[in-house]
């Protein structure tokens with residue numbers, strides 16, 4: 001066994017401890033009460049990067065949450081990697097559904113449970129630990145590295161773009177590397193070549209000026225909760241097709257070659273659906289589950305509220321109802337083009353007697369790259385060294401908003417090499433990261449840097 005691999009194996013336990021320290025910081029980017037925690041997490045990551053020997057380590061303020069920049073440029077003549085990841089996390093609520101508290105990382109059965117364990121602190125720490133191993137064993141990295149670890153990915157990366165544009169020249173690199181995606185199974189690594197975009201909206205419906213007795217007034221005025229349900233119900237037909245006019249205009253159909261690729265992708269549909277706890281698969285007619293979750297657009301209610309939701313009953317006709325509705329988008333859909341269509345359609349669906357506000361909360365453009373790009377070869381070699389099976393090539397349904405911006409501002413090849421599993425419950429209660437993913441991922445990253453040096 002080479003010295004690098006030996007180092008990685010010998011320090012596994014402490015690597016987990018280092019990750020745990022980051023997981024204890026509740027860096028929830030969407031909740032204003034966690035503002036200071038988000039900053040503290042940035043400082044923690046910056047401090048850690050510095051301790052590994054990274055240089056020019058900065059906590060860069062933005063108009064939102066800060067980002068961490070760090071680099072190591074000592075590999076003259078070798079390629080430069082731009083590493084991207086995020087240290088912010090989604091809210092942990094509902095807290096009562098967690099077996100152990102979300103910000104007290106806990107090991108059970110070879111899995112580390114905490115909010116952010118997989119998405120994305122665990123995957124950021126794979127890179128930090130791979131960097132540590134190279135530094136400790138060789139006193140250097142095989143490649144030059146520029147790392148951007150941001151604090152707003154989970155809220156749409158709104159302020160990252162201006163940083164990327166302002167520092168465009170300084171961020172010059174040969175390849176972008178991101179670990180924030182999944183793999184089909186615990187021993188099946190993957191390289192991801194496509195992500196969906198998103199349009200995230202909020203629909204607000206107001207009826208009467210205040211809540212009313214539902215006996216005294218029920219039947220006399222339009223109930224905004226009923227109105228909202230009618231609108232939401234009309235957004236999709238019985239085939240699971242979205243009814244917003246023009247919604248599919250720019251959707252790229254799945255090519256026969258890609259359908260064939262999907263057919264041979266290692267993906268256990270039965271296991272995937274079983275893991276959700278839902279009784280059966282359901283989705284757009286004419287497409288497989290794998291196609292539905294990666295290459296087809298969707299529309300889903302993410303949250304809804306109105307009226308009385310406490311215990312027992314209260315006979316009340318609410319004055320207000322709201323829903324958070326998001327759409328996952330595929331090439332060549334564009335959230336900026338779709339929002340006005342969505343807004344106009346929703347307003348048209350509104351019955352008389354209510355007033356409507358439709359808000360555009362955030363959007364991201366879909367991402368798709370050439371699966372056979374030469375830079376992918378280095379990643380394939382690294383994964384083949386670290387795992388027993390060669391990597392699968394996959395398209396995924398989640399979004400990483402900055403990917404499209406990277407393409408636009410830097411136009412570099414991207415390696416999306418992630419190690420999450422479908423049962424990691426990212427964004428849900430009891431999020432976890434399997435230690436097999438963490439350690440296998442760290443090894444893969446350490447090898448990736450070597451392989452990229454070779455390919456340069």
Ligand code: BES
Pocket residue numbers: 119120153154155156180181182198362364396397398399400401
């Ligand atoms: N890691 C995810 C993206 C992801 C999830 C990729 C599953 C592949 C499979 C990322 O951190 C994420 O959750 N992004 C948000 C972005 C959104 C808030 C703009 C998402 O997809 O919901």
Ligand code: ZN
Pocket residue numbers: 090119154426427
């Ligand atoms: Zn996420």
